[in-house]
Amino acid sequence: MAIPLVVGVDGSEASLEAVDWAADEAVRHDVPLLLVHAAAPDHGAADPIGVAADRARKHAPSARLSGEVVHEDPATALLGKGRNAFALVVGRRGLGDLAGLLLGSVSLAVAARADCPVVVVRGRPEHRGVRFRSVVVGVEDGEGSGTAVEFAMREAHVRRCRLVAVHAWSVPFGGLADPPPPAGYGVRTPRRPPAQVLDDALNGPVERYANASVSRRVVEGPARQALLEAASEADLLVVGARRRRGHLGLQLGLINHALLHHAPCPIAVVPQV
Incomplete structure (x- = not known):
């Protein structure tokens, strides 16, 4: 059985926008779509799975849907489902977040700790579809971008659009090159x-x-600015995240934090394998 694409739903408009995006994504990749709602054990009100399922069916009638209510806090529930998921999809913020927040606490926690790619659905409607026919991926110097590039290339392939690979760099502070190493210290790469x-x-x-x-x-120039500018004409922005040595979760870094809060389109955070 194919592993599902998992989307978190809580009844907020942002989560329904995430459902729309996830339904399209599930059809593109021909994987099942699992709607997950986290609720307290004594939760008595109607859950939003039915509303989200109706929304998904109208948006992508061919999507293979299922739903599940999990009695845990939302971040824990989604992280658990992410251990066996194609990807996790979340809205930019949920019902419990303040209206002025650019990114909700659950979305940030999931993006920082998940074992699988996480897509935070952001941006205006024109950025949440395929209008721009472009996927942007940030590439850094080192080994942190390999899995992200693979993910971005696959996304561009199924969308039949172009991939824009962006690498930002700057001259080291104080000169055009690093100073030579002291004698006896060897030669730096x-x-x-x-x-x-x-x-x-x-x-x-x-x-x-x-x-x-x-x-x-x-x-x-600064990577944050370069990626935000590229993402202004993109349907999806993809960035990589390293594993933290000796700790659970990922090393998002300042750039990824800024992108998660300000990206003009959906942004995928892809863990380094």
């Missing part, structure tokens, strides 16, 4: 040229998706 960073990250995925449309964008 030089930073790779920015274009090489992109080429190395894309080589494998491009070979596996031979017909992919890929553009490379090297930007001198």
